Amino acid sequence: MAQRTLCIIKPDAVKKNVHGSILQKILDSGFKVRGIRMAQLSENEAGKFYEVHKERPFYNELVTFMTSGPVVLVALEKENAVQDYRTLIGATDPAEAAEGTIRKLFASSKGENAVHGSDSEENGEKEIAFFFRESELV
Numbered sequence: 860m861a862q863r864t865l866c867i868i869k870p871d872a873v874k875k876n877v878h879g880s881i882l883q884k885i886l887d888s889g890f891k892v893r894g895i896r897m898a899q900l901s902e903n904e905a906g907k908f909y910e911v912h913k914e915r916p917f918y919n920e921l922v923t924f925m926t927s928g929p930v931v932l933v934a935l936e937k938e939n940a941v942q943d944y945r946t947l948i949g950a951t952d953p954a955e956a957a958e959g960t961i962r963k964l965f966a967s968s969k970g971e972n973a974v975h976g977s978d979s980e981e982n983g984e985k986e987i988a989f990f991f992r993e994s995e996l997v
C-alpha cells in the first residue's frame with residue numbers, strides 16, 4: 860500500500876545548491892512528489908516540529924540550524940515510503956551512512972545532515988500535515 864513520508868531538504872544542502880541533485884535522487888528512486896514548497900522556518904515552527912527532541916542536548920542547536928536559511932519541504936509517496944526513504948538517506952551521522960546514500964553524498968555532520976526523514980508511517984502523516992494543507996497535496 861502507498862505510504863507518505865516527509866522530506867525536508869535542510870539549510871546546509873540548500874546553501875550548497877544541491878537541493879536539485881537531492882530531489883533528482885529521490886525521484887530516481889521511485890518516489891512521487893505530492894507536495895513541495897520552499898520555506899524559511901521560524902523559530903516557533905522549527906521548535907514545534909522538533910518538540911520530541913526538546914529535552915535533548917542538541918535541541919537549541921537543531922532549531923538554530925533549521926532556521927539558518929531556506930529549506931525545501933517535500934511530501935513524498937511510494938509503496939513502503941517510510942523505510943525506503945530512510946534507506947535512501949542513510950544514517951543520521953554521515954560518517955556512519957552507507958555509500959551512495961544522500962547523507963553520505965551531501966551531509967557534513969550529525970547536525971548538518973542535509974535531509975530529514977519521518978521515522979514511522981504515523982509520524983509521516985503528522986509531519987506532512989504540519990507543513991501542508993490537504994488541498995496542497997496532489
Ligand code: CMP
Nearest residue numbers: 917920921951969970971972974975976
Ligand atoms: P532529523 O532526521 O531531522 O531528526 C532529528 C535531528 O536531530 C536529526 O535529523 C539530526 O540532524 C539532529 N541530531 C541528532 N543527533 C544530533 C547531535 N548529536 N547533534 C546535533 N544534532 C543532532
